[in-house]
Amino acid sequence: MAALTKPFHRLRRRDRTEEATSAQPAPATTPTEQTPVEIAPNDPLLAYFQTAPEAVDVEALELDSPALEELKAAGVKLAVPLVSQGELIGVLNLGQRLSEQDYSSDDRKLLDNLAAQAAPALRVGQLVREQEAEAVTRQRFESELEVARLIQQNFLPKELPEMAGWQVAAYYRPAREVGGDFYDVIPLPDGRVGFVVGDVTDKGVPAALVMSATRSLLRASAQRLIEPGEVLARVNDQLCPDMPTAMFVTCLYGVLDRFTGRLRFANAGHDVPYVKTAHGVEELRARGMPLGLMPGMDYEEKEATLAPGDSVLLHSDGIVESHDAERDMFGFPRLKDTVARASRDESLIDLVLSDLAAFTGPDIAQEDDITMVTLKRSAGSAVPGEQDGGVLAELSLASEPGNEREAIAAVERAVTDLALPSARLEKLKTAVGEATMNAMEHGNEYRADRPVLVRVLHADGHLRVQVSDHGGAGRLPPRESPDLEAKLEGRQNPRGWGLFLIEKMVDEARETSHEDGHTLELVLRLEGERK
Amino acid sequence: MTVHELEASVSREGDGAVIALAGELNLTAQEALDAAYAEAAAGAPEHVVLDFTAADYINSTGIALIVGLLAQARAQAIEVRARGLSDHYREIFEITRLSDFMTIEGSTHA
Secondary structure (H helix, E strand, C coil), X not given: CHHHHCHHHCEEEECCCHHHHHHXXXXXXXXXXXXXXXXXXXXXXXXXXXXXXXXXXXXXXXXXXXXXHHHHHCCCCEEEEEEECCEEEEEEEECCCCCXXXXXXXXXXXXXXXXXXXXXXXXXXHHHHHHHHHHHHHHHHHHHHHHHHHHHHHCCCCCCCCCCCEEEEEEEECCCCCCEEEEEEEECHHHEEEEEEEEECCCHHHHHHHHHHHHHHHHHHXXXXXXXXXXXXXXXXXXXXXXXXXXXXXXXXXXXECCCCEEXXXXXXXXXXXXXXXXXXXXXXXXXXXXXXXXXXXXXXXXXXXXXXXXXXXXXHHHHCCECCCCCECHHHHHHHHHHHCCCCCCHHHHHHHHXXXXXXXXXXXXXXXEXXXXXXXXXXXXXXXXXXXXXXXXXXXXXXXXXXXXXXXXXXXXXXXXXXXXXXXXXXXXXXXXXXXHHHHHCCCCCCCCEEEEEEEECCEEEEEEECCCCCCCCCCCCCCCHHHHHCCCCCCCXXXXXXXXXHCCEEEEEECCXXXXXXXXXXXXXXXX | CCCCCCEEEEEEEXXXXXXXXXXXXXXXXXXXXXXXXXXHHHCCCCEEEEEEEEEEEECHHHHHHHHHHHHHHHHCCCEEEEECCCHHHHHHHHHCCHHHXXXXXXXXXX
């Protein structure tokens, strides 16, 4: 009945024409056009007109209808309903005949024929106007969607970090109306990596804006606080004051230690991730309220250890809340079954997508954003260190003079099984000591809050020792080849042997800069090097 | 971590002096090495022998100290010899060309 309130349901009455009036003045009538009479949706006249496809004698009609009274008062004698497809779209109102005689049955037939032809024509006109109005609305809607998509895409990671011993994959497919899904992978100090999957309630531009704010706050807090529960608590406190009413963010945040496989996580009301292990599927549950509802919330922190071959699926509700043609939901149990069927070699994301497509059928439009992040620890092998993704050792050292000896000792222990010839080992030890000293002194300036990270990796016939400082990007120490004569004659500082020695001690030394600082990678090629 | 500070003891050997080094030759060794060299050079010896037999660790800062000592000795026309270097440190003395400016005596351990 909503359509009946539209303006084209107004009843218009054309009284006598100007010419008619001048030709034969009629008493008690107003000239020209009168104010249209409106029929309220609950007026019985409306139902009457809709069921009476013929000219109606207004004066003879008895109905408790305000509109009918108005018509009578306006001098309408005959009303011809214009009905198209059972819907009243207008009424042709006629006053007294110019001859002042009653309308004949021929008149009525003529009018009925006219109405039957006029009604569909009028309806077509109305539809065209409706379409035009809708097109304008749709255009505005589409350009808003475009903005939302742009914001969303801009704040999703452009690429995922490469992690030795791990396979990270992500999938994001926005619904047509663009929900507020997001994900992120955040490199953290000491070889740790943060994983985020979140969902903002609401859709379109508002959701996209809240998503971008949440993502930036998470990134900033993740670097400083590390512990997932603290990170979520901090982001929640920062989001609360500016959160639009009736909006909130669900979010799972986990920090992976890629060397040990430990995954610490906290959850702000987001869908529970699944872990596929050798023994079945586990849920990573942790309590916490969604972000942006109330400040001062605590977030429970839990831990899981991912063994070689284990996979984790982080996901958004777009998967479990997908419906099939019968409006059945995909649901958590189905998703859990899918994860349980995952094999070691198959992509978990592909498996979920194919199960989901088989469930919904091909013609079902995607209702909400679909987001997945998967994390898989590579399966073990017989090569030393390979079962840990090639990592033989990892340690973090305070920047204090003399601590390079600890790095040397740790590397020596780590490579015991490789049985390096003693000359090679001694050279490696010197290189590690010098690289660590450089990192402590030049990179970290011997500051207590800046540790040196040392990692020992063994893969593909190469031994790599990575020594990283936290001195920030862009300040590589100046390199000057040491010249002993110049040093002896006092023209060059007697120091400055570190990098020179390192390069002579190992097969390759590579220096790279990253967000945090610099990494010097020492490489030994091990082919045919057994004693 | 405990740093084994360098101990340097001076003895006479014919026309020369011997500085026996024990411990780590790093930044912390400067004072001990300077004092030992001053003592060894005081008698205007023909040469000074640096005995590394008991020196278990020499880093680039230690190399710099040796460079400093060598520069001083050259100014005083005192020959510097190195004794008891392991093969590894002997190689480092060659790489750094210290061996071009001081005599490397046959190593006592390999």
